Amino acid sequence: xxxxxxxxxxxxxxxxxxxxxxxxxxxxxxxxxxxxxxxxxxxxxxxxxxxxxxxxxxxxxxxxxxxxxxxxxxxxxxxxxxxxxxxxxxxxxxxxxxxxxxxxxxxxxxxxxxxxxxxxxxxxxxxxxxxxxxxxxxxxxxxxxxxxxxxxxxxxxxxxxxxxxxxxxxxxxxxxxxxxxxxxxxxxxxxxxxxxxxxxxxxxxxxxxxxxxxxxxxxxxxxxxxxxxxxxxxxxxxxxxxxxxxxxxxxxxxxxxxxxxxxxxxxxxxxxxxxxxxxxxxxxxxxxxxxxxxxxxxxxxxxxxxxxxxxxxxxxxxxxxxxxxxxxxxxxxxxxxxxxxxxxxxxxxxxxxxxxxxxxxxxxxxxxxxxxxxxxxxx
Numbered sequence: 135x136x137x138x139x140x141x142x143x144x145x146x147x148x149x150x151x152x153x154x155x156x157x158x159x160x161x162x163x164x165x166x167x168x169x170x171x172x173x174x175x176x177x178x179x180x181x182x183x184x185x186x187x188x189x190x191x192x193x194x195x196x197x198x199x200x201x202x203x204x205x206x207x208x209x210x211x212x213x214x215x216x217x218x219x220x221x222x223x224x225x226x227x228x229x230x231x232x233x234x235x236x237x238x239x240x241x242x243x244x245x246x247x248x249x250x251x252x253x254x255x256x257x258x259x260x261x262x263x264x265x266x267x268x269x270x271x272x273x274x275x276x277x278x279x280x281x282x283x284x285x286x287x288x289x290x291x292x293x294x295x296x297x298x299x300x301x302x303x304x305x306x307x308x309x310x311x312x313x314x315x316x317x318x319x320x321x322x323x324x325x326x327x328x329x330x331x332x333x334x335x336x337x338x339x340x341x342x343x344x345x346x347x348x349x350x351x352x353x354x355x356x357x358x359x360x361x362x363x364x365x366x367x368x369x370x371x372x373x374x375x376x377x378x379x380x381x382x383x384x385x386x387x388x389x390x391x392x393x394x395x396x397x398x399x400x401x402x403x404x405x406x407x408x409x410x411x412x413x414x415x416x417x418x419x420x421x422x423x424x425x426x427x428x429x430x431x432x433x434x435x436x437x438x439x440x441x442x443x444x445x446x447x448x449x450x451x452x453x454x455x456x457x458x459x460x461x462x463x464x465x466x467x468x469x470x471x472x473x474x475x476x477x478x479x480x481x482x483x484x485x486x487x488x489x490x491x492x493x494x495x496x497x498x499x500x501x502x503x504x505x506x507x508x509x510x511x512x513x
Contacts, residue, residue, distance in 0.1 A: 137194040138178060139285065141168040142187050145492035146314040153185040176368045178288055179358060183351040183372060186313035186340070188293050192274055192285035200282045203236060203245055206275070209282055210249035216257045218286060219361055224265035225250065231277040239277075246275055246284070270360050290357035297354040298339055298408040307436045307472070309350070311494050312336045315501055316344065318490060319432050319470045323386060326431030328467075330421040332390035335401030335414075337434050342410040345386035349376040353408075386413040389427045393420045422459045430466040436494075437471055437478075450481055457482030460506055469504040478502065 142150040147164045154162055154171055157180040162171035168189075173181070182191055196213055200206050219225075227247045229239050236242055250273070251261035262271075272287035294309040316337065321327055323345040329337040343350060352373070358364055392398050398418050405411045415427070421435075437456070438449065460469055461484075471478065474497050479486045488503035 135172050135174055136178070137170070137172055138181075138288070139168055139170050139192045139194060140181065140185070141189045141192070143189065143308065143311050143314065143493050145490060146187050146310070149314055149317050150185065150187040153187050154181055157181040157184055175358075175363065175365060176372065179356075179365075179369050179372055182289055182293065182356050182358065183349050183376060185293065186344075186350045187310050187317075188289075189310060190287055190289045190292060193288050194283060194285055196282075196284040198282060199280055200277075201280070203242060206242060206277075206282045207245045207249045210246045210284060211253050213250075213253065213284070214257075215250050215253050217362065219262075219271045221254050221258055221260040221262050223262055223270040223360065224268075225262045225271045225273060226264065226266050226269035227273045227275065229275040229277060233279040234277040235279065236277065242275070242277070246273070272357060286357075286361070288356065288358040288361075290355065290360075293351065295354065296339070296343075296350050298404060298410075306334055307336045307494060309336055309340055311472075311492065312340045313344075313350070314492070315434055315470060315472060316341055318501060319434055319468065319503075321432040321434070326387045326389070326428035328389040328391075328427055328431060328433045329435050330391050330419070330424060330433065331435045331437055332392045332401050332416075333397050333436070335390060335404045335416075337436075338388055338390045338401060338414050338416075339404060339408060339410060341388045342386060342405070342408075342413040345388065345413055346381045346383060346410070348380050352376055352380075383409060383412040385415070387428070387431075388414045389417075390414060391417045391419040391421075391424055393418070422455050424463070426464050426467060431468075433460075433464060433467050433469040435471055437473060446475075449475065450477070453478055453481035454483060457484045460484070460504065464506045467506050469506055471502045471504070472499050473502065474499045476500065479504075 140150055144167055147169060150169050151162050151164055154169060158177040159171045159173050162169050196209055198209050227243050229243050231239055254261040274285040274287060276283045296309055327341050332338055390401055395418055398416060402416055405414055479502055484504050486502040487505050490501040492499050492501050
């Protein structure tokens, strides 16, 4: 059994723990930003393949106290790196820190890289090269006030990169945030789902994959495939099982629209490339004018939230219209709006029944729940 850490967007830790349990993890511990867990390698593979919420899954290879830079160098030098990957592979080292007393994290990153290369030179006579753009092996250090933890990344590219979305519009939502919102909304396949401001289609792509039981990692590769201990036979069995469980593409009562024809074209291209176009109904339309596609269902969307003063003025005029449109057209629907604009419910003149703190990247947001009933929903 090995020690791992799965990271995720803040606010989604309980959902990540659920994903890990489904993958076979028996023992886990949630902290802000992720979940520590103990598992064997096939379970690590399964978590990478199936978790819709995780950002990365890191294998912990060392943890120990430090007082100065040299302590961390010696800790990294003591590890048998050449038994985990080869000198012909490219590497990248990243460090994050909380309350770390050291002056330069960039210098510490270099010291860890030097220790890895020095260990390779001592053991095999050559060293790996650094590639900061597309490394074959990613290494992570985490520094607290007095402890250093070193990890090898089993995911490679972040897990929210499903390999589906090629065309994006401004400020796209990360896929694992979208998947988390779908889970928090209580949406299940078979229930009508609408994103009326769909952008490049992130909610639609995630929902269609869920409806067709497509594993989120089925179309990409992973960091663990480039490690010496990779078990091809066990990985192939997991992947084959996931492929066998997929459902044939069919209309899934998933609807998307956007006022921008450019956004609709981007969503169309992404869904088409992913082979999910038959599951989704797309159209151009203004959220203030479109009709609900069914008598009841779940509406999820990520409306704009202005960072400039002029945008905030525009939104202050838009939100009351949005509230009116939801009351007029979406009685019987549960609506979930992600926004960093805390004024939104008040300006919409709607009472939110729930607000869940979430992060989209570094931006603190709220997922506002509005249960639309016939008649007024005002304070």
